[in-house]
Amino acid sequence: MATREDQAPATTAEVKEKCEHFRQTFGVLKSEIGKVVVGHPDVVDGVLIALFAGGNVLLEGVPGLGKTLLVRTLAQTLTLPFSRIQFTPDLMPADVIGTNIVTEDPQTGRRQFEFQRGPIFAQVVLADEINRATPKTQSALLEAMQERSVTSGGTTYKLQQPFLVLATQNPIEQEGTYPLPEAQMDRFIFKINVGYSQLDDLMTILDRTTGTAAPEPNKVLDGPQILALQSLVRGVVVAPHVKEFVARLVLATHPGTATAAGGDSGVTNRYVRCGASPRGAQALLLGAKVKALIDGRYHVSYGDVKAVATMALRHRLILNFEAEADRVNPDDIVAKVLQLTPTEPARVGAA
Secondary structure, three states: OOOHHHHOOOOHHHHHHHHHHHHHHHHHHHHHHHOOOOOOHHHHHHHHHHHHHOOEEEEEOOOOOOHHHHHHHHHHOEEOOEEEEEOOOOOOHHHHHEEEEEEEOOOOOOEEEEEEEOHHHOOEEEEEOHHHOOHHHHHHHHHHHHHOEEEEOOEEEEOOOOOEEEEEEOOOOOOOOOOOOHHHHOOEEEEEEOOOOOHHHHHHHHHHHHOOOOOOOOOOEEHHHHHHHHHHHHOOEOOHHHHHHHHHHHHOOOOOOOOOOOOOOOHHHHHEEEOOOHHHHHHHHHHHHHHHHHOOOOEOOHHHHHHHHHHHHHHHOEEOHHHHHOOOOHHHHHHHHHHHOOOOOOOOOOO
């Protein structure tokens, strides 16, 4: 039985110590990844924030920018089972989740069905070029990404925690790709755009990839350590006015409502066909909690929310034809929503 001392709340010193440990661990993990991945600090930060927030990540960019390398390098820094699924048009759902096969007992000769687990049963799963598979195969990931389980033949199998899907995709306008369904996009906590390298970074990439030295990252975290840090993230304090700001940000993306950003003729009603779901609010808050810990704080600020807003919301907004005609993209909408949504609570000054 737990004693009163076991149940006592953590002291200020203990909280500061845990925050500092988290910040240092984050820095070490980022440093180890930096041994292999050159540049793109915002991309690396986004992936690590998603790891500690317990969410899945979608990395989008043209081929050759290091998306797959980043995921493989992250897996090398974690002592977790890793699998890579190369998505192609002929990939079937059974190739992802597994299938029931007939086995024979060598002693009795009796035959029975046995479930052969697929690559989704790893803990770090790279879904490489996910938009090159058909929607049927893409949907095989839905249950695993949300419920952390897989169902086959009427039996549900729980996935080992922590579990993380990191998917890469090429821009959907390229040939041979299938746009991800909205239900699947919503299951990614962040969508991170990977851009081209700068001159200095490109020079460093050339040195590392065309020479004899091949740096290898060290192991930093195991499963229980990741779960403990994820639990710490969940406990970060969020003041009511910050939580309300998160909710108002999400509501501001809903067209045809009184909360739409800019009013009747504003950016939301003009360009957005479907706004962010409650998962968007969850992504904002969890990402902001990790951002606070990175900065050595155990409470979330408005700045933390704004820092992760684009990653958390860009893939949850469905734009209309007018947005396409005016060349307005989701990042533009998120930036405008942030600008038009005041940080002050709506109920300040109310009677």
